[in-house]
Amino acid sequence: MAGLPGLARVDHIGFTVPDLEAASRFLVDVIGCEYMYSLGPFEHDDDWMRDRLNVHPRAVMQQLHFFRCGGQAIFEVFQYAAPESATTQPANSDVGGHHVALYVDDLDLAVTYLRERGVTVLGEPVSSTVPSEGQRWVYFLAPWGMQFELVSYPNGKAFDRQRPT
Numbered sequence: 001m002a003g004l005p006g007l008a009r010v011d012h013i014g015f016t017v018p019d020l021e022a023a024s025r026f027l028v029d030v031i032g033c034e035y036m037y038s039l040g041p042f043e044h045d046d047d048w049m050r051d052r053l054n055v056h057p058r059a060v061m062q063q064l065h066f067f068r069c070g071g072q073a074i075f076e077v078f079q080y081a082a083p084e085s086a087t088t089q090p091a092n093s094d095v096g097g098h099h100v101a102l103y104v105d106d107l108d109l110a111v112t113y114l115r116e117r118g119v120t121v122l123g124e125p126v127s128s129t130v131p132s133e134g135q136r137w138v139y140f141l142a143p144w145g146m147q148f149e150l151v152s153y154p155n156g157k158a159f160d161r162q163r164p165t
Contacts, residue, residue, distance in 0.1 A: 011074065012066075012073075012074035012075065012076050013073065013074070013075055013076070013100060014075075014076040014077070014078065015075070015076075015077060015078070015100075015146065016077075016078040016079070016080055017077055017078070017079060017142075017144050017146070018079070018087065018144050019079070019144065020062070020063055020064075020065060020077065020078075020079035022143060022144070023065075023077055023079075023142070023143075023144060024065055024067075024077070026142055026143055027067050027069070027075065027077070028067070030114070030117050030119065031069065031102070032069070032070075033067040033068060033069040033070075033075065034067060034068045034069070035065060035066075035067055036065075036066040036067060036068055036074075037065070037066055038063055038064065038065050038066075039063070039064050039066075040061050040062055040063035040064050041060055041061060041062050041063060042060070042061040043058075043059075043060040043061070044057070049061075055080065055082055056082045056083050056084055056085075058082070058083055059080055059081070059082030059083070059085075060080065060081045060082065061078055061079075061080050062079045062080060062081055063078075063079055064076055064077060064078045064079070065077050069102070070102065070103070073102075075100075088145075089144070089145040089146055089147070092147065098147070099139065099146075099147040099148060099149050100146075100147075100148050100149070101137075101148070101149040101150075101151050102148060102149065102150055102151070103151055103152065104150050104151070104152050105152065105154060106152065107125050107136045107137075107138065107150055107151075107152040108125070110150050110152075111125060111138060111150065114140055114150075119140050119141070120140060120141040121138060121139075121140045122138065122139040122140060122141070123138065123139075124138065125137065125138040125150075126138065128157075130158050131157065131158050131159035132153075132157050132158065132159065133157065133158035134153045134155055134156055134157045134158055134161075135151060135152070135153040135157050136151070136152050136153070137149055137150065137151040137152070138150050
């Protein structure tokens with residue numbers, strides 16, 4: 001067996017936001033996530049934060065909220081106060097660039113829904129080609145600038161249909 005022993009699935013996705021309450025409203029009221037619980041604050045007078053979380057040793061994780069999204073994805077959303085924190089979102093082309101992709105059954109309906117709520121949708125949906133033929137996708141921005149993606153492939157993708165059974 002190659003790879004990480006016992007790997008079963010992705011457990012959660014964590015990200016930091018500038019305003020946890022505003023992010024919570026967006027995730028619950030617009031995206032439709034379910035708020036689960038909160039933890040924090042956490043701070044240490046030693047190097048615990050640097051050694052375990054790779055943040056400034058005097059960083060304070062003010063609070064974090066957990067959300068369930070779509071019945072399975074778990075978002076762990078942090079708000080920090082820390083010296084020397086970057087305040088701009090990385091682009092996908094930057095080291096550390098990222099996005100969170102959410103599957104929807106009807107991409108056009110979901111895009112209309114987001115636009116009606118004032119969410120910035122980046123362009124029009126794109127139809128993928130081989131090997132992802134059958135998939136459509138589009139990016140959108142959270143109010144704090146983080147990139148999300150909507151993806152839909154209700155009839156599967158080409159690479160799924162081409163795999164031997």
